[in-house]
Amino acid sequence: MKAYRYRLYPSEDQKVMLAKHFGSCRFVWNYFLDLNNKSYAETGKGSNYNRMSKELSHLKKHEEYQWLKETNAQSLQQSLMHLETAFKKFFKKLAEEPVFKGKHKRQSFTVPQAFKVIENLLYIPKFKKPIRMFRHRDFNGQVRSITISQEPSGKYHASILVYEQDPDIQQMPVTEESAIGIDMGIKTFATLSDGVQIQKPKHFVQSEKKLVKAQKRLSRKKKGSHNRMKQRVRVARIQEHMANQRRDFLNRVSDVLTRTYDTIAVEDLSLKDMMNGNHRRAKAVADAGWGMFRVMLKTKASQRGRNFMEIGRYEPSTKMCSACGHVKSEMKLSERRFICDICGYTNDRDVNAAINIRRFALISEGVPTESGELTPVDRRTSALELLAREGIRASVLVEAGSPVH
Numbered sequence: 386m387k388a389y390r391y392r393l394y395p396s397e398d399q400k401v402m403l404a405k406h407f408g409s410c411r412f413v414w415n416y417f418l419d420l421n422n423k424s425y426a427e428t429g430k431g432s433n434y435n436r437m438s439k440e441l442s443h444l445k446k447h448e449e450y451q452w453l454k455e456t457n458a459q460s461l462q463q464s465l466m467h468l469e470t471a472f473k474k475f476f477k478k479l480a481e482e483p484v485f486k487g488k489h490k491r492q493s494f495t496v497p498q499a500f501k502v503i504e505n506l507l508y509i510p511k512f513k514k515p516i517r518m519f520r521h522r523d524f525n526g527q528v529r530s531i532t533i534s535q536e537p538s539g540k541y542h543a544s545i546l547v548y549e550q551d552p553d554i555q556q557m558p559v560t561e562e563s564a565i566g567i568d569m570g571i572k573t574f575a576t577l578s579d580g581v582q583i584q585k586p587k588h589f590v591q592s593e594k595k596l597v598k599a600q601k602r603l604s605r606k607k608k609g610s611h612n613r614m615k616q617r618v619r620v621a622r623i624q625e626h627m628a629n630q631r632r633d634f635l636n637r638v639s640d641v642l643t644r645t646y647d648t649i650a651v652e653d654l655s656l657k658d659m660m661n662g663n664h665r666r667a668k669a670v671a672d673a674g675w676g677m678f679r680v681m682l683k684t685k686a687s688q689r690g691r692n693f694m695e696i697g698r699y700e701p702s703t704k705m706c707s708a709c710g711h712v713k714s715e716m717k718l719s720e721r722r723f724i725c726d727i728c729g730y731t732n733d734r735d736v737n738a739a740i741n742i743r744r745f746a747l748i749s750e751g752v753p754t755e756s757g758e759l760t761p762v763d764r765r766t767s768a769l770e771l772l773a774r775e776g777i778r779a780s781v782l783v784e785a786g787s788p789v790h
């Protein structure tokens with residue numbers, strides 16, 4: 386599945402109709418989320434899609450909820466489906482608890498069928514005329530669904546989800562020569578097992594400062610005032626800009642890595658830890674866009690016949706010596722170097738962790754790692770070249786050496 390995002394230019398009438406759709410779908414989500422929350426609190430059980438869908442049709446018969454009929458029924462049902470999925474993910478500890486949708490956040494609704502895209506026009510149910518769409522690039526494959534959204538800054542987009550399959554792609558084998566482990570960091574974006582360190586772009590910091598300033602200004606504006614509304618749009622614009630910057634950066638990095646290495650291993654950072662544990666760390670993880678980065682790596686790897694692997698979160702990647710396998714009892718966050726008490730091996734903390742991540746992945750695939758060889762230097766050179774071409778700051782931190790296990 387691949388999503389293509391296009392800017393939409395609705396007419397004034399269409400904007401009204403879109404607002405109705407956003408509002409109704411938001412209402413359905415919030416209404417049933419509330420019902421579910423109450424039901425969980427009282428009986429320990431929630432509802433499922435089928436029951437919610439039945440209740441929704443009852444609701445629509447009531448006079449006070451007649452306005453729901455102005456919205457495409459399938460989009461409302463899609464909201465229920467999303468809610469059901471959100472609860473399932475939450476209970477599997479794959480996501481945070483579903484929350485109420487606010488008016489001032491990003492708005493969206495999904496059209497699962499009965500749509501058409503003809504050149505620069507998007508046809509969807511309940512809309513008499515097609516919506517103008519800027520088709521800056523083409524999409525191939527079978528369209529599964531279309532999600533229409535409005536950013537808090539006011540811009541509209543259509544995200545077209547397409548199922549595409551390329552039968553010509555050849556799957557690469559997992560080998561020592563072409564595998565890389567990635568340690569994700571907070572200060573440094575990522576450290577690779579061959580010693581390459583990728584830095585976050587400098588403009589992230591500048592945008593962050595701008596955002597803090599704008600948010601401070603917003604908090605000083607009088608509630609309900611026109612100036613406050615204007616300032617809120619300003620804040621939203623900066624946030625949107627930052628999201629674009631991040632997506633662009635992550636796209637470039639994941640592109641280079643999936644072109645250079647045949648096997649890419651990362652740690653499985655379950656959301657569970659972040660929800661229970663340290664909020665500052667959770668925020669840093671979310672801000673760095675790790676979740677999005679992993680999705681990109683996975684998608685691009687599969688499109689290119691490369692292997693994307695996640696190693697268990699309980700593997701001691703940080704505390705383990707990548708040379709002799711000794712596991713330290715403690716490794717503080719402040720310790721920037723790994724020094725083995727047993728064999729005396731020493732390396733940068735993150736490089737050592739990345740080497741372990743790579744090894745765990747290779748072992749899980751049954752690839753022997755006795756030689757202790759790291760990914761050859763020519764791959765590293767080409768990664769550095771490609772990163773530089775994309776304008777991404779990267780360097781080789783240390784000569785990573787060849788630890789023998």
Ligand SMILES: [Zn+2]
Nearest residue numbers: 706709725728
């Ligand atoms: Zn050691």
